[in-house]
Amino acid sequence: MIHSFLMIGQSNMAGRGNVADVEPIQNDHLLVLRNGRWQPFFTPVNPDRPFSGITLAESFADAYQKAHQTDVGLIPCADGGTRLAQWKKGGLLFDHAVFQARLAQRTSTIAGVLWHQGESDCTAEEAGIYGAELRQFYRDLMAELQLEDVPFLVGGLGDFLIEREPENRYFATVNRQLMEFAEQIPMAGFVSAVGLEGKTDHLHFTAKAQRSFGNRYFQVFRSLENKEKVFVEKKREDLLLKTEIDSL
Amino acid sequence: MIHSFLMIGQSNMAGRGNVADVEPIQNDHLLVLRNGRWQPFFTPVNPDRPFSGITLAESFADAYQKAHQTDVGLIPCADGGTRLAQWKKGGLLFDHAVFQARLAQRTSTIAGVLWHQGESDCTAEEAGIYGAELRQFYRDLMAELQLEDVPFLVGGLGDFLIEREPENRYFATVNRQLMEFAEQIPMAGFVSAVGLEGKTDHLHFTAKAQRSFGNRYFQVFRSLENKEKVFVEKKREDLLLKTEIDSL
Numbered sequence: 001m002i003h004s005f006l007m008i009g010q011s012n013m014a015g016r017g018n019v020a021d022v023e024p025i026q027n028d029h030l031l032v033l034r035n036g037r038w039q040p041f042f043t044p045v046n047p048d049r050p051f052s053g054i055t056l057a058e059s060f061a062d063a064y065q066k067a068h069q070t071d072v073g074l075i076p077c078a079d080g081g082t083r084l085a086q087w088k089k090g091g092l093l094f095d096h097a098v099f100q101a102r103l104a105q106r107t108s109t110i111a112g113v114l115w116h117q118g119e120s121d122c123t124a125e126e127a128g129i130y131g132a133e134l135r136q137f138y139r140d141l142m143a144e145l146q147l148e149d150v151p152f153l154v155g156g157l158g159d160f161l162i163e164r165e166p167e168n169r170y171f172a173t174v175n176r177q178l179m180e181f182a183e184q185i186p187m188a189g190f191v192s193a194v195g196l197e198g199k200t201d202h203l204h205f206t207a208k209a210q211r212s213f214g215n216r217y218f219q220v221f222r223s224l225e226n227k228e229k230v231f232v233e234k235k236r237e238d239l240l241l242k243t244e245i246d247s248l
Numbered sequence: 249m250i251h252s253f254l255m256i257g258q259s260n261m262a263g264r265g266n267v268a269d270v271e272p273i274q275n276d277h278l279l280v281l282r283n284g285r286w287q288p289f290f291t292p293v294n295p296d297r298p299f300s301g302i303t304l305a306e307s308f309a310d311a312y313q314k315a316h317q318t319d320v321g322l323i324p325c326a327d328g329g330t331r332l333a334q335w336k337k338g339g340l341l342f343d344h345a346v347f348q349a350r351l352a353q354r355t356s357t358i359a360g361v362l363w364h365q366g367e368s369d370c371t372a373e374e375a376g377i378y379g380a381e382l383r384q385f386y387r388d389l390m391a392e393l394q395l396e397d398v399p400f401l402v403g404g405l406g407d408f409l410i411e412r413e414p415e416n417r418y419f420a421t422v423n424r425q426l427m428e429f430a431e432q433i434p435m436a437g438f439v440s441a442v443g444l445e446g447k448t449d450h451l452h453f454t455a456k457a458q459r460s461f462g463n464r465y466f467q468v469f470r471s472l473e474n475k476e477k478v479f480v481e482k483k484r485e486d487l488l489l490k491t492e493i494d495s496l
Contacts, residue, residue, distance in 0.1 A: 042297070
């Protein structure tokens with residue numbers, strides 16, 4: 001029985017924390033999707049760029065696993081630097097994420113969606129319409145995947161953006177709309193990033209901050225999840241044919 | 249204009265060469281598919297496992313780029329340890345590869361398919377039927393992607409398998425069927441692995457051997473390619489929305 005989570009958004013969901021800055025998570029029940037199959041968890045979970053690193057999804061999954069005592073799978077689909085407009089239905093990122101989610105659904109049950117995005121929309125043109133665009137994205141994604149019954153978590157943008165131009169002028173606007181989104185959608189939850197440390201680029205969360213952020217995501221998840229939800233056992237079709245040298 | 253190549257098979261296509269053992273390839277016209285979008289080439293190209301490394305697809309792509317003077321994209325779908333039976337139509341690996349290829353086709357033209365697989369079929373049950381299964385796989389893949397007009401390259405298994413049980417008893421049988429497959433399919437080509445060095449596991453090609461193997465793949469490609477093939481310019485939908493901080 002695998003409970004899985006879809007990772008979508010931009011670089012801070014993909015993860016840019018320095019791998020050497022934190023202890024690796026040791027948990028034999030964590031998995032990552034590769035080529036449609038579940039593999040033992042390893043870092044980087046979401047290899048969108050050569051500098052991909054620690055993501056909040058790791059500590060989130062670890063906390064979920066300890067609470068639920070089940071195998072937990074991560075479905076990495078986050079892509080660095082992407083604007084919300086790039087996640088529109090019919091685009092490359094949207095279609096890729098939907099397909100990965102469907103592949104994962106053959107052998108797992110999606111228990112939630114992890115979203116972190118918005119830095120690239122901190123512009124005069126985009127910031128004001130972020131909330132409306134996010135609601136449309138949510139509706140489109142739900143139309144494809146029917147996940148209205150599981151938590152959809154959106155994280156706030158980091159305080160440290162105050163040090164960056166032009167993000168310092170718009171990130172409060174985007175944050176407010178992320179919060180409003182969570183108030184309007186029954187199963188959506190907002191995860192505050194207040195106080196979390198940024199790297200020297202004032203754009204990315206540090207590895208330690210990512211660990212904390214993942215735990216915050218899990219606390220909000222706890223407040224939303226339907227504890228009566230029934231997870232149906234799926235066939236592990238990838239395991240049926242697993243060979244001895246599969247790990248080589 | 250991007251000419252792309254689908255990478256499928258098991259670990260020696262994914263690449264297990266030690267990254268530190270060879271000079272990195274420096275070529276600004278090489279790309280890798282990530283989340284459906286083209287990114288500047290980086291290693292590991294095919295991150296199926298934490299120990300993924302140098303793959304023959306790198307030097308192949310570099311040689312192709314220098315000969316064709318075009319952008320070259322790699323579509324990584326190889327998965328370590330997999331048997332041919334796991335690549336059957338309707339399975340996770342097949343469906344994943346078809347979808348990745350289709351995503352790539354929105355913004356590129358597939359110019360060839362790179363296959364290396366067979367070590368996991370060096371068994372009493374599988375070795376004898378390898379050729380028949382591979383022909384069926386080829387027919388199924390072509391039915392989905394209509395790539396009969398581009399080279400489909402299959403590489404031989406390494407000599408060093410002679411040092412491994414039970415591979416030593418069956419790899420010659422599999423190699424013979426790979427050659428027969430290439431003789432029977434008009435656009436298929438067999439790439440010999442004779443003389444290429446293995447790692448101490450006697451299972452994987454070294455990084456240097458992967459570089460040589462990629463060049464051999466390109467030589468066979470040259471002998472098969474239709475030099476009159478017209479590549480239609482595709483919309484770079486990923487680039488239209490590219491943002492300034494896309495590389496972060």
